[in-house]
Amino acid sequence: xxxxxxxxxxxxxxxxxxxxxxxxxxxxxxxxxxxxxxxxxxxxxxxxxxxxxxxxxxxxxxxxxxxxxxxxxxxxxxxxxxxxxxxxxxxxxxxxxxxxxxxxxxxxxxxxxxxxxxxxxxxxxxxxxxxxxxxxxxxxxxxxxxxxxxxxxxxxxxxxxxxxxxxxxxxxxxxxxxxxxxxxxxxxxxxxxxxxxxxxxxxxxxxxxxxxxxxxxxxxxxxxxxxxxxxxxxxxxxxxxxxxxxxxxxxxxxxxxxxxxxxxxxxxxxxxxxxxxxxxxxxxxxxxxxxxxxxxxxxxxxxxxxxxxxxxxxxxxxxxxxxxxxxxxxxxxxxxxxxxxxxxxxxxxxxxxxxxxxxxxxxxxxxxxxxxxxxxxxxxxxxxxxxxxxxxxxx
Amino acid sequence: xxxxxxxxxxxxxxxxxxxxxxxxxxxxxxxxxxxxxxxxxxxxxxxxxxxxxxxxxxxxxxxxxxxxxxxxxxxxxxxxxxxxxxxxxxxxxxxxxxxxxxxxxxxxxxxxxxxxxxxxxxxxxxxxxxxxxxxxxxxxxxxxxxxxxxxxxxxxxxxxxxxxxxxxxxxxxxxxxxxxxxxxxxxxxxxxxxxxxxxxxxxxxxxxxxxxxxxxxxxxxxxxxxxxxxxxxxxxxxxxxxxxxxxxxxxxxxxxxxxxxxxxxxxxxxxxxxxxxxxxxxxxxxxxxxxxxxxxxxxxxxxxxxxxxxxxxxxxxxxxxxxxxxxxxxxxxxxxxxxxxxxxxxxxxxxxxxxxxxxxx
Numbered sequence: 001x002x003x004x005x006x007x008x009x010x011x012x013x014x015x016x017x018x019x020x021x022x023x024x025x026x027x028x029x030x031x032x033x034x035x036x037x038x039x040x041x042x043x044x045x046x047x048x049x050x051x052x053x054x055x056x057x058x059x060x061x062x063x064x065x066x067x068x069x070x071x072x073x074x075x076x077x078x079x080x081x082x083x084x085x086x087x088x089x090x091x092x093x094x095x096x097x098x099x100x101x102x103x104x105x106x107x108x109x110x111x112x113x114x115x116x117x118x119x120x121x122x123x124x125x126x127x128x129x130x131x132x133x134x135x136x137x138x139x140x141x142x143x144x145x146x147x148x149x150x151x152x153x154x155x156x157x158x159x160x161x162x163x164x165x166x167x168x169x170x171x172x173x174x175x176x177x178x179x180x181x182x183x184x185x186x187x188x189x190x191x192x193x194x195x196x197x198x199x200x201x202x203x204x205x206x207x208x209x210x211x212x213x214x215x216x217x218x219x220x221x222x223x224x225x226x227x228x229x230x231x232x233x234x235x236x237x238x239x240x241x242x243x244x245x246x247x248x249x250x251x252x253x254x255x256x257x258x259x260x261x262x263x264x265x266x267x268x269x270x271x272x273x274x275x276x277x278x279x280x281x282x283x284x285x286x287x288x289x290x291x292x293x294x295x296x297x298x299x300x301x302x303x304x305x306x307x308x309x310x311x312x313x314x315x316x317x318x319x320x321x322x323x324x325x326x327x328x329x330x331x332x333x334x335x336x337x338x339x340x341x342x343x344x345x346x347x348x349x350x351x352x353x354x355x356x357x358x359x360x361x362x363x364x365x366x367x368x369x370x371x372x373x374x375x376x377x378x379x380x381x382x383x384x385x386x387x388x389x390x391x392x393x394x395x
Numbered sequence: 396x397x398x399x400x401x402x403x404x405x406x407x408x409x410x411x412x413x414x415x416x417x418x419x420x421x422x423x424x425x426x427x428x429x430x431x432x433x434x435x436x437x438x439x440x441x442x443x444x445x446x447x448x449x450x451x452x453x454x455x456x457x458x459x460x461x462x463x464x465x466x467x468x469x470x471x472x473x474x475x476x477x478x479x480x481x482x483x484x485x486x487x488x489x490x491x492x493x494x495x496x497x498x499x500x501x502x503x504x505x506x507x508x509x510x511x512x513x514x515x516x517x518x519x520x521x522x523x524x525x526x527x528x529x530x531x532x533x534x535x536x537x538x539x540x541x542x543x544x545x546x547x548x549x550x551x552x553x554x555x556x557x558x559x560x561x562x563x564x565x566x567x568x569x570x571x572x573x574x575x576x577x578x579x580x581x582x583x584x585x586x587x588x589x590x591x592x593x594x595x596x597x598x599x600x601x602x603x604x605x606x607x608x609x610x611x612x613x614x615x616x617x618x619x620x621x622x623x624x625x626x627x628x629x630x631x632x633x634x635x636x637x638x639x640x641x642x643x644x645x646x647x648x649x650x651x652x653x654x655x656x657x658x659x660x661x662x663x664x665x666x667x668x669x670x671x672x673x674x675x676x677x678x679x680x681x682x683x684x685x686x687x688x689x690x691x692x693x694x695x696x697x698x699x700x701x702x703x704x705x706x707x708x709x710x711x712x713x714x715x716x717x718x719x720x721x722x723x724x725x726x727x728x729x730x731x732x733x734x735x736x737x738x739x740x741x742x743x744x745x746x747x748x749x750x751x752x753x754x755x756x
Contacts, residue, residue, distance in 0.1 A: 066595040067566065173684050174452075203451045204622050208666035208680030215677070230595055237668035237678065260670060274600040275670055276625030281652030286607070286629050292597045294551065295565050 019054040019090075020192055020224045021078065022378045026051050026087035026097075028073050032300060045299050047073040049248035050087070052326075052378040055192065055241075060218070060225035062239030064232055064271070068296050070248040071228045075194045078226055079113045080104055090378075091192070109139055112190040116197035118177035122169040128155070128180055129165035135187040154183040158213060175206035179213065186217065194226045199234060211238060232275050236260055241332070244268045247307040248299055250326060254333035264329060264340040264387075266290070267308050290343075305362070306338070314339055318350045321362025325373045327352060328384040340387065351390060412439035412479075413616055414463075414584055419476035421458050421467060430688045432458040434640040435476075437719075440633070442583065443610065445617040447631030447648065449624060449663065451685050455640040456620045460586045462486075463618075464503050465493040480584060499529045502577035506589035508569035512561040518545075519557030522576045529580050544575040548605055567598035571605070578609055585610075586618045591626065603630060624663060628652055633727075636660050639686055639696035642719060646728030656722045656730045656737035658701045661745045672749075679748060695733065706740065707733040 029044040048070040055061045063071040076082045078089060080096060089097045096107055115121035122131055132154055133147045142150050152162035158179040160172075169177055178198065185193055198214065199207040211234065217223060229235050235242055236256060243253040244267065252265040263269050273289040280287055292311050297303055303310050309319040318338050326336045338350035349360050355373055359365040385391075421433040433455040440446045448456045461467060463478055468490055478485040480500060485493065505511035513521060522544060523537040532540070538557070545553035548571040561569055570590065577585060587606065591599035603626065610617055619630055627634055627648065634651040636644040636659065644657040655661055662681035683700040692698055698712040711733050722728040723738040734740060 066597060175684065204624075205451060205662055205666050205681035206684075208678035209682075211668075211678055212680060232596065233668045233670050236670060237672075237674055256674065271596060272670065274596040276599075276603075276623060276629045278624045278628045278652060278664065278667070278669060279671075280625070281628035281649050284649060286603075289600055291600070291604070293601075295567055295598075 018057050019379065020057045020092060021055040021226070022090040023054070023078065024052045024088045024090070024378045026074065026077060026089065027085045028070070028077055028082055029085045043300050046248050046302065047299055048077065051245070051248075051250050053243050053250065053253060054378045055224050055226055057224055058218070058222045059241065060227050060239040062235035062242040063226065063228045063245060064230060064235050064242060065245035066230065066296055068299070069245040070299075071245050072196055074245070075113070075196050075226060075228050078192075079111050079194050080107070081113075109188040110190055111192045111194065112185040112188060114181050114185050114193060114195040114198045117201050118174060118181045119169070121181055122177060124169055127166045127168055128172075131169070131180065132184050132187055135184065139188060141188065150187075154186060157186065157217070158183045175202055175209060178202060178210055182210075182213065182217070186221070189221065190223065192224045192226065194228070196228045197230070200229065200231060207234070214238070232271060244271065247296060247302055249307060249336065251308060251337070252335045253326070254330065258330055258333035262333070262342055264333070264335045264342060265337045266312050266314055266346070269343050306336075314346050316350070318353065318358070318360060318362035322352075322356055322358055324352055325356070325376070327355070327373055328381055329387050330384060332380050334380070351385075351387065355385075413442045413481060414440040415477075415479040416459075416463070417477040417479070419459060419462060419478060420474065421455070421462050422473040424471055424473065425689075428689050431640050431691065432688060433462070436637075436642055438633075438635055438642070438645060440616045440618065442616050443614045444632045445610065445619060445630055447627035447634045448618060448620045448637060449622060449627055449634060450637035451622065453685050453688065454637040456637055457588055460503070460588060460618055460620060463584070463586060464501055465497060468493065495529070498525055498582070499580045500582055501584045501586065502580070502582040504570075504573050504577045504585065504587040504590050506592055508566070508573045509561060511573060512569065514561055517558050517560055518564065518572045522572065522579060525576050526579045540579065541575070544579050545572065548572070548575045549601070550575075567594055567601065570594060570598075570602055574602070574605065574609075578613070581613050582615060584616045584618070586620070588620045589622070590619065592621065592623070599626070606630070624652065624667060636663070639691055640688060641696065641731065643697065643731045644729070645719070646722065647726060650722070650724050650726060650728040654722075654724045654728075654738060654741065656724070656728075656734075656741060657732045658703045658734075659697045661741065662700075665745065665749045676748075695731070703734055703740065
């Protein structure tokens with residue numbers, strides 16, 4: 001409380017991990033057009049509604065959440081397949097959120113994408129050689145007569161037979177096709193790879209092959225990953241940092257241990273408890289889990305206050321009135337909940353109320369003085385809100 | 396076995412399992428040769444129990460279960476063996492008779508509800524049809540029953556949603572509507588082909604809860620086809636691991652997942668990360684790809700991908716197909732592998748890799 005130092009800039013990270021990508025308050029609102037001749041805009045789908053995160057160099061950030069929570073849209077904005085409605089995407093210090101097509105052209109070398117379904121993201125009428133060679137030709141990376149040898153080199157890197165450059169995608173199995181997609185993404189030696197569900201279309205035994213390949217490539221070429229997936233076990237294995245999204249917002253973000261061992265958001269806890277576990281076989285029966293009723297609400301008309309309150313077991317009055325801010329509660333741990341706490345240990349009173357200047361039912365409290373919320377912005381601050389003492393903590 | 400007459404309905408139920416599949420073979424004749432999609436599959440299932448079938452794509456899981464549904468009739472598939480359901484051999488009954496049983500005795504839930512449902516008819520229409528085919532009821536009664544079923548599977552406002560089209564439902568709701576359709580005639584056998592693969596974990600948990608509740612209420616036998624061992628661990632009583640059209644390991648769920656004795660099952664267990672394993676450890680994938688069913692390896696189908704061939708010695712794995720023999724853990728646990736001391740190999744080499752915390756010394 002007595003902390004008077006100014007909030008440090010987001011880039012001052014405790015360790016010497018420098019962020020390759022820093023996304024601040026990114027929003028993507030798709031217009032909904034009415035019927036009729038004029039097709040007036042009648043509303044917006046708030047697919048992504050203000051997310052902020054950082055991806056450290058050579059590291060990986062996992063984005064998890066149910067379908068429709070905006071994780072793929074976020075990935076597509078980072079690769080600038082979509083133009084964000086608002087917010088900034090700082091890639092190596094330059095904001096590419098509003099770049100034009102011409103300005104983006106050189107940036108495409110740096111940020112590449114791996115798609116979910118390898119059979120629909122490869123052109124069936126092109127040979128593998130021309131698919132993987134296309135980026136080389138477009139960006140004039142190598143002389144024309146050297147394209148083939150580079151393609152073969154890439155095929156070898158991803159573990160395919162270099163002799164197969166003149167085969168067509170349908171001649172490969174699913175796992176091999178995903179390797180072609182990875183080879184294409186690697187062609188331009190990108191610094192950041194956005195992997196959108198890279199293994200969810202593959203069989204379990206092949207999934208492990210592809211994950212291992214991605215890890216090897218990450219080490220060898222020092223690539224940073226934005227790893228989008230809904231399989232929590234895979235994300236835990238691959239990503240040192242994880243962000244959990246719900247209905248266009250990040251509800252919890254932190255390093256692996258914080259999210260998987262000490263999740264403080266009821267949604268993260270529900271997600272984790274829903275993952276079926278092989279070890280359950282030894283015990284028999286079903287694991288005890290937090291049941292989430294119903295479906296994700298529509299992003300056209302999200303619930304007021306906290307988006308998750310309609311399915312939340314611990315929701316109280318304040319949740320429908322005030323939206324919880326993303327509050328930093330640990331060195332590398334932020335959570336957006338009025339009652340953050342480990343499972344069955346959620347506090348009775350909304351700890352966010354004094355910070356926001358409201359009483360515990362969400363009504364404005366004239367006596368309170370709204371404080372600055374620690375953890376606002378893409379990175380992690382070196383001061384945070386200490387849940388144990390209800391005061392500011394420090395590294 | 397019982398000699399089946401032309402009117403199998405009158406055959407009294409024989410002793411033994413409710414569903415008993417004996418030496419089922421499904422072969423497809425193609426221009427390149429015969430594809431042996433399922434090659435000699437044998438299993439049994441009691442009422443109120445769940446069998447989990449696990450395996451990679453192309454291992455014959457779906458083909459075998461569609462054979463139980465009689466979905467290969469009218470195709471060029473060559474079927475042989477025996478599928479006894481409640482004393483009736485489903486491979487011998489007439490098409491007309493099979494049509495009457497389909498949906499009433501045996502129902503199936505498909506993987507992708509968007510493509511399994513007709514986009515041109517409302518959800519209610521399709522559920523009502525399933526009911527009216529087997530019951531002589533008026534449209535109004537069928538509609539009431541459809542609404543009742545939708546409510547049972549947890550669709551909110553079922554009386555309004557019954558008139559929606561499949562595209563107006565979310566993925567989880569479509570899957571629930573499929574389950575409502577499958578269960579509307581209280582089938583005694585429900586085949587769920589990857590019922591939750593396309594769904595999020597939270598929705599998956601809801602659907603699995605729903606299947607278990609319904610099983611309890613209707614005492615149905617369930618075959619759940621999946622590649623997620625976690626789902627199997629929580630749902631199944633028995634597990635059948637399939638590889639290249641054959642059962643490679645079969646037995647009680649607990650035995651299979653805690654004392655597996657077949658290298659392919661080891662591979663499946665070690666290639667999936669779980670929520671508690673060390674993140675430093677690398678995943679151990681099964682190398683290579685599944686074999687072509689046109690031209691399967693002459694010996695053990697898993698031999699080209701197996702890391703334990705040396706433990707058998709000689710050419711045995713490459714030349715001779717191992718039989719399904721009782722495993723060391725005893726009981727009904729069987730495995731198809733030449734390795735003599737598979738239980739010791741598992742404890743010494745595999746367990747430390749996949750669950751170091753379980754190794755005691």
